[in-house]
Amino acid sequence: MRKKIVAGNWKMNLLPEEALELYRKIDSDYFADACELLVFPPAVYVMELIGQHGKVPVGVQNFHPEESGAFTGEISVSQVSSCGAKYALVGHSERRMIFNESNDFLKKKINAALAHDIVPLVCCGEPMEIRDVEGHVAFVTNQLAETIGHLTVSELERCIIAYEPVWAIGTGRTASIDQAQEMHASIRQWLKNHFGEHVGAVTPILYGGSCNASNASELFACPDVDGGLIGGASLDAASFLKIARSF
């Protein structure tokens, strides 16, 4: 049985009292039997939310793979783990595209996260121009090869994958059921080929990109979709919780 996971990526949204209220609402209404929930608030709120000692784990949207040093504005992997965060997003398309994070740099982040007992939620996904020429499977499996291809089986067992087509993120345009299932099945096959049948079969692969309370149930019904990485719709407790109950 694979884990079912719904993760909220709050991005650069919410003021402090809004973030606390959202976390409290999600945490108090959440019943763990539906699926596992995770939230990724802006870094300035992470410690306070972890300090609520809720049931919903709080992760970071970003960190730097070095332990410490002259990286103004960055947060080190050891700071993240010392603050008690157990999950981190890695490879989100906004980090790749706006902040120029390469596959090589993402590989370092994934290694650093695993070395500090942080579960990397590894994001992959193709831009529209790649899908237009039917290059999406090759593009995404290359992203995976260059970021997680070097891991051992036991390291991969600690990762979560998220497929997020870039053209669906924040656009209101969701992948169709067929498009999502095709890519999730291809990712799972790639994992099986590289790491073995068992780990490929049990690794959670989440869908992200304009997933909301109206379309989550059909997406989550796809055999290889194990939940969602939710942006916009995670900023409202009711819609996020409705998504969590869409399995």
Ligand code: PGA
């Ligand atoms: P969206 O974002 O749900 O707002 O499309 C998803 C994400 O970027 O993780």
